[in-house]
Amino acid sequence: MSQIPARLFSPGLPAAGQDVVLLVEGKTLRILEPSRYLPERGIQLRRVGFDLKGLELAWDDGAGRHALQILDAQAAATLISALPPTLHEALAALALSGRKQRRARRLGWSALALFFATPLLMLGLFLAFADPIAGWIAERIPLEQERKLGEASFTQMKAELQLRDDSEGAQKLRELGQRLTQGSRYNYEFHLADKTEINAFALPGGIIVVHSGLIRATTRPEELAGVLAHEVQHVELRHGLKNIVKQLGLTGLWMFATGDIGSGLAGSAATQLLSLKFSRDAEREADAHGLDSLLRSGIDPRGMPDFFRILADKAGAPPAMLSTHPQSAEREQALRDKLASLPPVPAKPLGWQPWPPAL
Ligand SMILES: [Zn+2]
Structure with a gap:
């Protein structure tokens, strides 16, 4: 019993x-x-x-x-x-x-574990392949959308930039810009900002801004052409757009993983546009393609490494452009090595006098 x-x-x-x-x-x-x-x-x-x-x-x-x-x-x-x-x-x-019953319950647990693990798995995948994924997405964004994004950002910062687009310096910028963007799918705008820092930047869609301080630091127009050629390639290679896609992609995935959808995306695209920092690889890519475009345009390409030399010499007080990696001296050397490996290309000096022009 x-x-x-x-x-x-x-x-x-x-x-x-x-x-x-x-x-x-x-x-x-x-x-x-x-x-x-x-x-x-x-x-x-x-x-x-x-x-x-x-x-x-x-x-x-x-x-x-x-x-x-x-x-x-x-x-x-x-x-x-x-x-x-x-x-x-x-x-x-x-x-x-x-x-x-036990098997069904085991399956239930596995499904649950997979459900929770999936966002993390996706996050991991995205982190590992962020660049190719962002590149793939960016290539599928229409040009008009990209242009609108750049314009929205430009409108936001316009007042602060103090543009001098009627000056002779701005005229020279446009002239060089036109030569460097022949046959491009983008419609470029070149602006001169009255600012002392040695800086220039490109916005998605083809808006390029150069500070007067940068032009004052150049000793001849070919050096300015080198900077412009570099910035134009950031646009051509859609570096800014890829940056934004990458940032938003991670934010989106993070929100998905944490369920924190409420914090919203409003304004974040513009903010990220303003704080763009390109990767080492993006800078190198823009340098290399920029050099090619100088050669194609018949502009003496040595202006580009020459300007990096000027930046490297000013390294004591790093201007905004210098604070990015890789270092100017390293970039200068890479460009000189590449030029040394090419047959010499005859390029007529621009010979614009006086230099720098009135800003
Ligand atoms: Zn750059």
């Missing part, structure tokens, strides 16, 4: 059930207090409990449905070994369904 602690659910009992003791006496199953016999036939067995090691015996009678649960795994095992033969068939069915 076995005494097994159990919980009884019956009509008239509290919804949470009532603790009882189940007695197995030969072929009969009896509950103590309130004392009652379980029917000999019509008992269904079911696995219950978090790990499905408990057992439930359920049956119907005139009063309704009753269930007796034995959640303790040890007690359930004891009961199973003592069950009368009338329940052996139900026991066999239970063994079969138990395996299925």
Whole structure:
């Protein structure tokens, strides 16, 4: 005779059930207090409990449905070994369904784990392949969209730039710019900003701004052409656009991973535009392609490494352009090496006098 602690659910009992003791006496199953016999036939067995090691015996009678649960795994095992033969068939069915139930539950857990792991997995993939993915997306953004993005950003900073687009310096910028952008898919704008820092930058879609301080630092127009050729290539190679796509892509994925959709994207595209920093690779790429475009335009390409020399010599107080990697001296050397490997190209000096022009 076995005494097994159990919980009884019956009509008239509290919804949470009532603790009882189940007695197995030969072929009969009896509950103590309130004392009652379980029917000999019509008992269904079911696995219950978090790990499905408990057992439930359920049956119907005139009063309704009753269930007796034995959640303790040890007690359930004891009961199973003592069950009368009338329940052996139900026991066999239970063994079969138990395996299925456990498998289903395992599948459930795997699916849940995958669900939570997927955003992190995607984040990892994106981090590993951010550049090619951003490049792939950027190439699919229409030119007008790119242009609008650049214009929105330019409008925001316009007042602060103090443009001098009527000056002779601005005229020279446009002249050089036109030569360097022959046959481009973009419509370029070249602007001169009255600012002392040695700086120039390109916005997506073809807006290029050069500071008067940069032109003052040049000793001949070919050096300015070198800077312009570099900036034009940032546009041609869509570096700015790729940067933004990369940033937004990660933000988007991060929001997806954390469920923090609320913080919104408004204004972030413009902000990121303003704080563009190109990667080492992007700078090198713009240098190399810029050099090619100088050669194609018949402008003496040595102006480009010459200007990096000027920047390197000013390294004591790094201007904005210098604060980016790689270092100017390194870039100068890479360009000189490349030029040395090419047959000498005859280029007529621009010979614009006086230099620098009126800014
Ligand atoms: Zn650059």
